[in-house]
Amino acid sequence: MIQRHGVLLGEIDAGDAALPPSAERADVVVVLGGDGTILGEARRCLHLGKPMLGINTGRLGFIAEFELHDLEAQAETLLGNGSIETRRLPLIQTTVESPDGTRAEVGLALNEAVIAAGPPFRVIELEMSIDGKPGPTFRGDGLILSTPTGSTAHSVSAGGPIAHPDVDALIITPIAPHSLAFRPIVVPGDARLELLILRANGDEAAAGTTLLLDGQVARRLGTADRVMLRRSERSARFVVNPRGHYWSTLTHKLRWAEAPRLRHP
Structure with missing residues (x-):
């Protein structure tokens, strides 16, 4: 054809x-x-x-x-x-800073970036900040930052809202939060989310808490790692x-x- x-x-x-x-x-x-x-x-x-x-x-x-x-x-x-x-769809840029200050670019996500608790599936603890301002300390099974494109994927399964693809926003959705008051929230598209891992799962011998991009790219996370998420300057074009x-x-x-x-x- x-x-x-x-x-x-x-x-x-x-x-x-x-x-x-x-x-x-x-x-x-x-x-x-x-x-x-x-x-x-x-x-x-x-x-x-x-x-x-x-x-x-x-x-x-x-x-x-x-x-x-x-x-x-x-x-x-x-x-x-x-x-x-064509339509341009935003991407999430992900960076991880190790406790020694070393930074590594993990990659780009079209749908979402997820911090998942991982085995042995105990509650993890994340200290959040948005645009450099202190936020809450999160306890639960994980956290999702999704684009409007990804709002109908993992995020909506975890109770997040659906966002039209033309909306300039990012969506923060908790996974099984240990709080009745932590609900999904829509933030501006240029918001910068920073997460300090206060408590992670896993050890040297087994995978544990993990950063996942679109369910395809994975990076192991440990206690005291810092994850920085923001909208990338690059975007994907679709017909x-x-x-x-x-x-x-x-x-x-x-x-x-x-x-x-x-x-x-």
Whole structure:
């Protein structure tokens, strides 16, 4: 299909380590898969600066704006010489400072950055600050910082709000907080969140408290580590489906606001 309407410069599997040199000449990166594949390829192809066209071949495909039948119906416009609309989606930049002051960039997240308690799954303790101002000390199973894109992923499963992708915000969602008063909160998109690990899980022999980016990139955390999270200056570009809209995606894929009904076997 691509060759009928454009030029196919190359095909690679999601697990391939490196992109071919021809990727630099591409006008658009077409990704077939589910949300996990698209999240991984968004990070891997970010340096190209090319828009990504996500085609859902997975189960849900919330990030992918197109199904295979959409591509077939709009191939001439999307893959030929027609103009395409794109949307920039924010990324979260993550930095970890060790107790000795050494800093390491962990990576970028399109959906969310999660500090997860990890085995043996005791309560962890985090000292929070936002924009350099002291915040609460959190005790619980973990904490999620999500973008509006990621608000319908791990965050919403933990009770966080859904945010429209055009909203300039970040969402802080606790995981099983040891407090009835710690509710999810929406903060400005340029807010800087800093978390000092007061108590972590794990030891030298076993994985424990972990920083997870989009559920794919992991970094072990220990007591006295400091995690710094903020919106990156870089963003991911995605091709917009001109025949779709956000509210349709919410209702059809997440069944948003759908009334309860009996399903007969």
